[in-house]
Amino acid sequence: MRTASHLRVGDQPWVKWSLISLALTLVGLLLVVPLVAIFAQAFSGGLQTYVANLTDYYTLRAIGLTLFVAALTVPINLVFGVFLAWLVTRFEFPGRKLLITLIDIPFAVSPVVAGLLYLLLYGSNGWLGGWLMDQDIQLMFSWPGILMVTVFVTCPFVARELIPLMQQQGREEEEAGVTLGASGWQLFRRVTLPNIQWALIYGVVLTNARAVGEFGAVSVVSGNIRGETNTLPLHVELLYQDYNVVGAFTSASLLAGIALLTLLVKSFIEWRQMRQRAALSEEEV
Amino acid sequence: MSIQVENISKRFGKFQALEPLSLEIPDGQLIGLLGPSGSGKTTLLRIIAGLETADTGRILFHGEDVTRVHVRDRRVGFVFQHYALFRHMTVAQNIAFGLEVMPKASRPGAAEIRKRVSDLLEMVQLGHLATRYPAQLSGGQKQRVALARALAMQPQVLLLDEPFGALDAKVRKDLRRWLRSLHDELHFTSVFVTHDQEEALELSDQVVVMSAGRIEQVDTPQTLYAQPDSRFVLGFLGHINVLQGEIQAGRLSQGDAWIGLPESTLPVGEAQCYLRPHEVRLQLTPEAHAHLPLRISAVSLIGAEVRIELEADGWQSPEPWEVGISHAQYNEWQPMRGDRCYAVPDVGHLFTSEAGEPELIQWHKKKTQKSVERSVLQQAVGA
Numbered sequence: 121m122r123t124a125s126h127l128r129v130g131d132q133p134w135v136k137w138s139l140i141s142l143a144l145t146l147v148g149l150l151l152v153v154p155l156v157a158i159f160a161q162a163f164s165g166g167l168q169t170y171v172a173n174l175t176d177y178y179t180l181r182a183i184g185l186t187l188f189v190a191a192l193t194v195p196i197n198l199v200f201g202v203f204l205a206w207l208v209t210r211f212e213f214p215g216r217k218l219l220i221t222l223i224d225i226p227f228a229v230s231p232v233v234a235g236l237l238y239l240l241l242y243g244s245n246g247w248l249g250g251w252l253m254d255q256d257i258q259l260m261f262s263w264p265g266i267l268m269v270t271v272f273v274t275c276p277f278v279a280r281e282l283i284p285l286m287q288q289q290g291r292e293e294e295e296a297g298v299t300l301g302a303s304g305w306q307l308f309r310r311v312t313l314p315n316i317q318w319a320l321i322y323g324v325v326l327t328n329a330r331a332v333g334e335f336g337a338v339s340v341v342s343g344n345i346r347g348e349t350n351t352l353p354l355h356v357e358l359l360y361q362d363y364n365v366v367g368a369f370t371s372a373s374l375l376a377g378i379a380l381l382t383l384l385v386k387s388f389i390e391w392r393q394m395r396q397r398a399a400l401s402e403e404e405v
Numbered sequence: 406m407s408i409q410v411e412n413i414s415k416r417f418g419k420f421q422a423l424e425p426l427s428l429e430i431p432d433g434q435l436i437g438l439l440g441p442s443g444s445g446k447t448t449l450l451r452i453i454a455g456l457e458t459a460d461t462g463r464i465l466f467h468g469e470d471v472t473r474v475h476v477r478d479r480r481v482g483f484v485f486q487h488y489a490l491f492r493h494m495t496v497a498q499n500i501a502f503g504l505e506v507m508p509k510a511s512r513p514g515a516a517e518i519r520k521r522v523s524d525l526l527e528m529v530q531l532g533h534l535a536t537r538y539p540a541q542l543s544g545g546q547k548q549r550v551a552l553a554r555a556l557a558m559q560p561q562v563l564l565l566d567e568p569f570g571a572l573d574a575k576v577r578k579d580l581r582r583w584l585r586s587l588h589d590e591l592h593f594t595s596v597f598v599t600h601d602q603e604e605a606l607e608l609s610d611q612v613v614v615m616s617a618g619r620i621e622q623v624d625t626p627q628t629l630y631a632q633p634d635s636r637f638v639l640g641f642l643g644h645i646n647v648l649q650g651e652i653q654a655g656r657l658s659q660g661d662a663w664i665g666l667p668e669s670t671l672p673v674g675e676a677q678c679y680l681r682p683h684e685v686r687l688q689l690t691p692e693a694h695a696h697l698p699l700r701i702s703a704v705s706l707i708g709a710e711v712r713i714e715l716e717a718d719g720w721q722s723p724e725p726w727e728v729g730i731s732h733a734q735y736n737e738w739q740p741m742r743g744d745r746c747y748a749v750p751d752v753g754h755l756f757t758s759e760a761g762e763p764e765l766i767q768w769h770k771k772k773t774q775k776s777v778e779r780s781v782l783q784q785a786v787g788a
Binding site: 292293295296297298299300301302303306310311314315 | 454456476477478480481482483485487489490491492493494502503506507554555557558
């Protein structure tokens with residue numbers, strides 16, 4: 121089959137190798153070099169400076185706030201996403217298609233615009249802000265505001281992962297479960313959840329990554345109060361503007377670390393799913 | 406458990422899936438709902454199960470109104486068209502599911518559940534596959550797991566939606582026979598949906614023929630086949646040859662073709678005579694009671710008899726005619742494409758009005774009665 125393989129498009133060695141080297145160069149320039157640079161800069165003052173920067177009071181506060189917001193965002197969007205996916209894949213109702221489209225709005229809208237919208241609505245001069253002020257509730261320029269925009273920006277991830285899967289799986293298994301006498305909760309826990317668990321974890325990982333890294337929307341509603349409403353991404357910018365380059369890169373290296381961890385988890389999940397599928401098709405009779 | 410369907414109707418948006426209809430299913434019977442797709446048979450089955458709610462009417466199990474009883478509490482066994490096995494559970498876990506989700510008070514112990522599951526696996530002859538996952542099973546095996554899972558709850562009503570639809574012919578026949586014997590052994594009331602007339606006639610105690618959301622006829626397979634009530638039923642149960650013409654002077658005629666009618670049936674006007682392939686003989690000369698010239702367009706030798714396809718010669722027929730002859734007759738006659746011959750009917754079904762029941766016409770009474778019975782028997786056994 122030598123001749124046949126020679127006839128395949130793009131099979132000449134020079135085409136293959138020039139394409140490969142082009143791709144590798146681009147990946148190197150755009151991805152690897154910046155990533156290495158982050159860690160190089162972060163450690164440029166030595167390990168001691170790195171640790172000192174990391175354990176700085178304001179940095180610790182920023183890390184704390186970021187983790188706190190992410191820890192609240194993930195469960196909120198987990199529940200919301202599952203609920204929404206269940207709703208649009210298991211029921212027929214007027215406006216269902218519109219709802220599926222609306223889920224994507226946070227992806228379509230620039231996060232800064234989302235932040236501004238929240239400010240307009242809930243800020244002290246906003247439509248609801250005045251009333252909230254009278255009740256002595258402050259949402260903007262404090263952590264509830266940050267949480268709100270983070271939830272908004274990350275809410276499509278879980279639903280987006282689940283909807284196609286649940287659509288493809290259909291509702292027959294759930295119907296079978298009901299005819300066998302399962303209650304609503306038993307059905308969810310023993311039939312629905314096991315079928316969607318990996319997609320769900322995948323959605324959660326993505327939600328978490330975005331919640332930790334969100335800058336645009338958060339920067340509008342946070343007010344950048346050091347030690348109070350400063351999240352890690354905002355803290356990077358603040359330090360940089362203070363000409364504390366090493367400090368900025370130290371915090372940035374943390375974010376990069378989280379991103380790398382996310383990638384690792386994501387690849388693991390994909391690998392697991394692939395192995396499962398391969399195992400099934402191998403044993404098929 | 407007997408099932409009564411009273412005045413049930415269902416509409417999906419603008420589509421009337423079921424016209425108000427009623428049906429009695431006696432205890433312990435195996436009932437086939439037969440009809441083309443879109444006839445409402447699956448909807449009716451799902452309403453009986455409680456997976457769909459009817460717009461009007463009531464469902465009674467054993468005289469008790471269950472219309473408002475949730476699927477979960479109706480305790481019917483339901484076998485889905487595509488099996489709907491839980492894909493992340495093994496075969497044994499699938500079968501145990503119904504027992505494991507029972508409320509603690511009534512749930513059997515773990516050992517009891519294990520025993521019940523292994524008994525069921527034995528019954529469906531899948532004991533060796535207990536730890537397999539659904540994706541590792543063949544269609545026929547999946548179907549048997551689905552049945553075992555539905556039977557684990559010892560339901561008194563078993564509902565099956567196109568149970569053999571997705572299986573190949575050989576497996577289908579085996580499973581059909583197996584289901585029939587299972588039914589006879591366990592004495593539940595079963596209702597199954599099918600679009601395959603052979604399956605319905607072979608398996609059912611009674612067949613419910615449905616079309617366009619209506620019940621056309623409910624009868625035993627024998628009666629249904631011998632005395633179909635309407636054009637639809639007659640046309641749905643296998644191929645049909647039609648002579649469309651005018652009744653005049655004791656004959657139904659069109660062009661060169663005519664058949665003589667007995668004295669009793671003489672309303673003048675449009676009429677159709679429906680003739681089944683086995684109710685017609687082919688001869689080289691016409692007989693005194695019929696003159697139906699035909700030209701052979703195809704000869705198919707596959708199967709128990711030789712199928713001859715014919716075109717009307719000197720008259721009009723919208724569909725080609727089909728007549729089965731024995732291999733012996735074929736060997737003797739050696740019919741070829743383009744040969745001319747005459748159809749001689751023994752039995753016919755005459756429709757004189759648009760919606761009315763047909764009148765059964767028999768030209769050779771004694772001989773015919775026997776041949777009808779024989780062919781009914783053949784069909785019922787799935788010849």
